Amino acid sequence: MKAVRKVAAIYDIHGNVPALEAVLDDIDRAHVDCIVVGGDVAWGPDPAVVMKLLMMLPGDVRFIRGNADREVAGRYGVEQGLEPWVADINRWCAAQLTPEQLEFLRDLPDSMSLDIEGFGSVLFVHGSPRSDEESIRIDTPASEVQTMVEGVVEPTIVSGHTHIQFDRHIGRKRTVNPGSVGLQSAARGACWALFGSDVELRQTLYDVKAAAERIRRTGVKV
Template sequence: MRRIAVVSDIHGNLAALEAVLTDIARRGADQIVNLGDICSGALYPRETADRLMALNLPSIRGNHERQVLTLPRDRMGLSDRHALDTLRPDQIDWLGSLPAQLRLTEDVLMVHGTPRSDVEYWMETVEPAGLRPATTAEIRARAEGVEATVVLCGHTHIPRIVQIDGGPLVVNPGSVGLPAYDDDRPFPHVVETGTPHARYAIIETREDGWSAQLLAVAYDWDEAARVARANGREDWARALGTGRV
């Protein structure tokens, strides 16, 4: 049996990350992997980067790493600007060294959004009316051409597990550091988990194949919300404290 802990979308929330790492140590895992969107946010980009650089986990970059590395500062959102203004050059270099995708084993593929895009939602669909769960056909179409038994994805911050008939087990562990947000692309929508817990997943293989478990961990989200508010991010403070936008 092999157990792999999966973290994603930490977004500079060091306290949530530490709580998740403690829970992983308590439950036991052979390995921890990181699916990106590591530092951008309203909290502690530099400290989060230092913690993860020291751990040297198998990691990929998310859309926020790409944006910090490539966009002009005046085109960045507030979270990316905070990361860019806070991170040291060696930390920026570390983010730049991360691959967009990583095949962890022959069975397991790590992506941020989907295999074709770091901003595509895999198990949710955005329409003019807002966000909804993706249909089975949509999820299967987004897996076209993928050769893996398990695909680990993040980006949407919504924990979900889907076994595609004749295809991979797709696992989104949810977000370690940000349980709710809003976005205007491709249409205005909100993403909410409804609670402030830090989220992660454990996947494991046994004789009958791979399985996955979604986990929620309590931490001092009121303090995290206080820091976000002190940094001028009332949107983050509300999301961190409630799991709602």
Template structure:
């Protein structure tokens, strides 16, 4: 039984945001840190992976779709990637980083004080890029929970970069939001589990972080990338509108 878990998702290669979260007292004292995917696809991929591996056995990793895509690109299994920064990020990784990402599980389970069996995944328990949102219908949740052991009463997922907690078919669903690419409001978003659930946001100096990223990264469009994502210029309403069709809601109307 684990008492306190800090959940970090969707770091997307943003070192200053990750540093700010790891400096939080509750993260430093957490028994475990669970990383729920999409860790490296961004402007500082190698430095972020090096910092995360430095956490040692206290960190438990889950792979996301962007992590898988970086590996596929580097290993010649695909010629293109949907995220413009991802091909550049893939080329920054050394073979040790690629092997690390290739070996990541798609989900893991822990027994957490107050929450029981908790399943951690990136997008949904069955797929690393399916879309579920805070306003997804119960039919959609039934689909993505199909085949999940009934003893799992809490599911923690990321992928859509917007934090929420909701009930769906008696299960508690937690999305910690994104550390490095937040939608809706600035700051690095994460969650604290055990015995309850706390959605947390770590504020940091966005302009200073942007300058650090621009100075450190050789990605050609890094200034525009950092300005857009660190300043959270995509609102939650815009993100929900963009992601909404992905959960199949239009077909159910």
């Protein structure tokens, strides 16, 4: 098997096609060996197109499942304790997807370990190693993070879910959040991370106005 030396991590795309396309162009230029899709792909304005783009990506592409993928695939609603507006969007998204796309999301693994040559082994999760809904935030106290990653053998843990990029060293562990491709609050562009001999936190600028217009046209009530 070909050694993996350069890896792009793309997390929390959230149905944003223009942001995903811009990031994929950037990744093309980076000549990576592998793309890791870190969950929460479809929940958002354009679930079907995002799923199509991701599922036809060539090369070594690995997926893990986010909480929103689990909820969309399972058509979670208020019965599962969700807010009505979240339940509405889950079902709207599920209705946009094909049975194959829903099955694909449902069957994804919770985590994935990858050995990056010259960097070391990395555990990719969506929330924390314990739960796809638990947040490792940029400011979560180190002692709390240490409890969350207890028992993880990989020196580096990559997680998303909070949509804020960071690269933290906590004790002997490194925790990285690539940020969100499609649903940024503080960032100016679409966020992701490039792993090589080190980690590069990246931001890809894209036409946010055109993206907003496209979102309005889809009719989602986000």
